[in-house]
Amino acid sequence: DTAVSQTPKYLVTQMGNDKSIKCEQNLGHDTMYWYKQDSKKFLKIMFSYNNKELIINETVPNRFSPKSPDKAHLNLHINSLELGDSAVYFCASSQAGNYGYTFGSGTRLTVV
Amino acid sequence: TQLLEQSPQFLSIQEGENLTVYCNSSSVFSSLQWYRQEPGEGPVLLVTVVTGGEVKKLKRLTFQFGDARKDSSLHITAAQPGDTGLYLCAGGSGGSNYKLTFGKGTLLTVNP
Numbered sequence: 663d664t665a666v667s668q669t670p671k672y673l674v675t676q677m678g679n680d681k682s683i684k685c686e687q688n689l690g691h692d693t694m695y696w697y698k699q700d701s702k703k704f705l706k707i708m709f710s711y712n713n714k715e716l717i718i719n720e721t722v723p724n725r726f727s728p729k730s731p732d733k734a735h736l737n738l739h740i741n742s743l744e745l746g747d748s749a750v751y752f753c754a755s756s757q758a759g760n761y762g763y764t765f766g767s768g769t770r771l772t773v774v
Numbered sequence: 775t776q777l778l779e780q781s782p783q784f785l786s787i788q789e790g791e792n793l794t795v796y797c798n799s800s801s802v803f804s805s806l807q808w809y810r811q812e813p814g815e816g817p818v819l820l821v822t823v824v825t826g827g828e829v830k831k832l833k834r835l836t837f838q839f840g841d842a843r844k845d846s847s848l849h850i851t852a853a854q855p856g857d858t859g860l861y862l863c864a865g866g867s868g869g870s871n872y873k874l875t876f877g878k879g880t881l882l883t884v885n886p
Binding site: 666693695697702703704705706707710718752754758759760761762763764765766767768 | 804805807809811814815816817818819822824860862864866868872873874875876878879881
């Protein structure tokens with residue numbers, strides 16, 4: 663009965679590899695997001711999708727490609743991973759507008 | 775770029791003490807939200823305030839939105855060890871491209 667679930671929880675990979683993180687929400691929300699939390703705990707938005715359409719792309723390198731097959735899913739694919747990509751990535755969802763977000767439990771990505 | 779400054783960055787207090795966390799910006803937000811994040815988990819929404827001057831209470835937590843909708847505060851009365859966590863404020867803006875901009879957080883430790 664998890665509201666926003668993302669997999670995997672942990673991801674350790676070598677530089678140059680390509681990896682994906684999956685996210686699913688069962689709340690019926692219209693909007694989904696990807697946020698990156700750095701080592702200082704700062705959360706920064708990367709992408710936002712509303713009903714499968716990209717509405718926010720916050721100056722993220724084009725090695726990062728989100729994909730939303732339907733409004734309940736938002737996946738994140740990362741090409742040619744770099745050391746600086748190491749962080750915790752959070753998926754979240756909300757109803758459109760001034761509503762609170764429901765976050766997943768995060769994916770800790772470590773690039774070695 | 776909209777920025778939210780949170781203070782203090784770190785706070786360590788004894789059980790039973792009161793505390794206030796501040797969230798300030800030079801920008802106007804359509805809403806202000808507070809989240810609490812525990813280690814290894816995603817942020818969890820505590821409250822959303824949308825009206826300038828609004829005050830909301832959640833048990834021992836009191837949230838206030840500034841009259842000009844540029845700042846907010848979180849006051850905790852008689853803190854308990856269970857209140858320990860990272861408190862994040864987030865300002866909402868963008869109309870149809872609504873997104874949350876997060877502050878850098880206040881790490882609260884309540885010692886028994």
